[in-house]
Structure formats: structure tokens, C-alpha cells
Amino acid sequence: MSLELISFKLCPFVQRSVITLLYKQAPYKITYIDLAEPPEWFLKISPFGKVPALRLDDGTTLFESAIINEYIDDITPPQLNPSDPLKRAQNRSWIQFGEQCIVDQYQLMMAKDEETFDSVRTRTLNNLDKVEKILGKGPWFNGEAFSLVDAAYAPIFMRYDLIKPKDDVMPESRYPRINAWSQALLDLPSVQNSVTEDFSKLLANYIRKNSAYAAKRLVAATAA
Ligand SMILES: N[C@@H](CCC(=O)N[C@@H](CS)C(=O)NCC(=O)O)C(=O)O
Incomplete structure (x- = not known):
């Protein structure tokens, strides 16, 4: 196939x-x-x-x-999805919620003014609180076994790591487990190699092109 x-x-x-x-x-x-x-x-x-x-x-x-x-x-066996139906269903729910986290991040990068940026930032933080609460000891979402939930959230963490919002949306003190999860994912070759070499440049250009305001609040986009 x-x-x-x-x-x-x-x-x-x-x-x-x-x-x-x-x-x-x-x-x-x-x-x-x-x-x-x-x-x-x-x-x-x-x-x-x-x-x-x-x-x-x-x-x-x-x-x-x-x-x-x-x-x-x-x-492509062996499966990453857990075999237990309940666990699998719970994983699917969090993958679905990850879509909202992607939308939050996108809207933050596209916010045209302070009011919009701040309100999206508040929503982003509240949504990340929910993720922090569900995480266990790691290193992955389900513990020792890497799963599709990990693949679903890694793109979000890669972008936050690159755009570095000046007023952080992932402070270590508020999100210790998310930060540890994010680091484990960013260290993984399958995550590092999942974008093209010019990715960070493309992302910064995209932010600058679409929102001068967001570019001011996101470190990567203000870099020369
Ligand atoms: N829920 C979809 C979302 C896909 C999505 O929104 N992709 C965007 C690009 S990141 C797209 O194709 N947008 C084009 C459009 O909406 O016309 C998924 O998980 O695949």
C-alpha cells in the first residue's frame, strides 16, 4: 500500500x-x-x-x-492506539480537544489587536490548564507508551517553542507536566523531522504577513 x-x-x-x-x-x-x-x-x-x-x-x-x-x-502494527476500548475512547477525546488548542494557538498568531490577543491568550491558558490536569507522570500522555495523543499535541508545542510569546502561555510554574511532555516530544526525531528545514522562517513570515500586532507580541516573528 x-x-x-x-x-x-x-x-x-x-x-x-x-x-x-x-x-x-x-x-x-x-x-x-x-x-x-x-x-x-x-x-x-x-x-x-x-x-x-x-x-x-x-x-x-x-x-x-x-x-x-x-x-x-x-x-502499520504494532498499534500506538491503546487496545483497551475505554482508554482508546479517552485518548480520542483528548485528541479532539487538541484541535481546540491548535485553534487557540492559530488565533493568537493572527490576533489583530490587543483586546483580541489578550482574550485568546486567556482562553489558551484555561484550555492548557485542562491538559495539565489530565497529564500523569509521563513521559508521554499515556505514561510509558507513545500514542496518537502525543502525535496530536506535538505540533502545538513546537510552535510555542518557536514563536515564544513574550508573555508566556506555557509557564513552567503553572504547567510543569505540559512542559516536561513538550520537552520529551521536542527531543524526539520523529517530531524534529516532521517539518521542512525552512519551517521557523516560514512561520515567522506568515505571522508578520497576517498580523503586525501579533508579530509584536511573539518573539520569533519580531526577529530579523
Ligand atoms: N479537523 C481538520 C482540520 C484541518 C484544517 O483545518 N486544515 C487547514 C490547514 S492547517 C486547511 O486545510 N484549511 C483550508 C480551508 O479551510 O479551506 C483535521 O484535523 O484534519
Whole structure:
């Protein structure tokens, strides 16, 4: 079975799938598109025009990062998803919540003024509180075993590590477990290799282009 992941270089949802593919050492091909000008063929295969899309060799296409990751996990044993149905369901719930954390982060990077930035920051902190509360001793979300929840949150931590909000959204004192989790993930080759070499530059440019205000509050975006 050959797998082709359709990607946009800055997309955190695609990155979730790249991490899963790399962690599982599953062979795949990656095709980048420009979401600002999506090609005709992409709009034909991705029903909602979103990345990631995973194209299989029989032409079938899957969409939604969490579903794509479960599929990759199912076809490349041993499974990362826990075998216990309850644990698996709980993991899915937190993967779903991770989408809100990605949205928080995106809105922070795009906030056009102080009021919006501060209100998104408050929501971001409150949502991270919920994650801190559920985490155990680590190193991974489920303890000793790396799972799809880890792949789902790593893109968020990589971005916070790069953009470094001046008024921190992940202070060690408030989020000791998240910080330890984040560090373990950032040390992992499957996470480090899940973006292109120019990723931090692209991200900084994207922030600057879309919000002069957010760029002022995010260290990476103000760097020359
Ligand atoms: N829930 C989806 C979200 C995917 C998503 O929003 N992708 C963005 C890029 S990061 C996208 O394709 N946006 C294009 C659009 O909404 O038209 C997933 O987990 O795959």
C-alpha cells in the first residue's frame, strides 16, 4: 500500500500525520500544495478542501488528521492506539480537544489587536490548564507508551517553542507536566523531522504577513 500525504508546509494538522508516519517508520510520499491557491486536482480529492488528505494507491482519499492517524496506525502494527476500548475512547477525546488548542494557538498568531490577543491568550491558558490536569507522570500522555495523543499535541508545542510569546502561555510554574511532555516530544526525531528545514522562517513570515500586532507580541516573528 503506498501512502501520499497532501500537505501545506505550515499546517499543524498535517504535522500530526507526518509525526505518526515517521514514528511508525511507514514509507510515504509527501506532496505540498499552496492552500491560498489550491490546485484543481486537490479540490477534487479533498471534499472540504482541507489538508491533510491521505491518498492511497487505489485512488481512495482520507481526510481529517485524527482519522488519518488511526488508519496509519491500523495498517502499520504494532498499534500506538491503546487496545483497551475505554482508554482508546479517552485518548480520542483528548485528541479532539487538541484541535481546540491548535485553534487557540492559530488565533493568537493572527490576533489583530490587543483586546483580541489578550482574550485568546486567556482562553489558551484555561484550555492548557485542562491538559495539565489530565497529564500523569509521563513521559508521554499515556505514561510509558507513545500514542496518537502525543502525535496530536506535538505540533502545538513546537510552535510555542518557536514563536515564544513574550508573555508566556506555557509557564513552567503553572504547567510543569505540559512542559516536561513538550520537552520529551521536542527531543524526539520523529517530531524534529516532521517539518521542512525552512519551517521557523516560514512561520515567522506568515505571522508578520497576517498580523503586525501579533508579530509584536511573539518573539520569533519580531526577529530579523
Ligand atoms: N479537523 C481538520 C482540520 C484541518 C484544517 O483545518 N486544515 C487547514 C490547514 S492547517 C486547511 O486545510 N484549511 C483550508 C480551508 O479551510 O479551506 C483535521 O484535523 O484534519
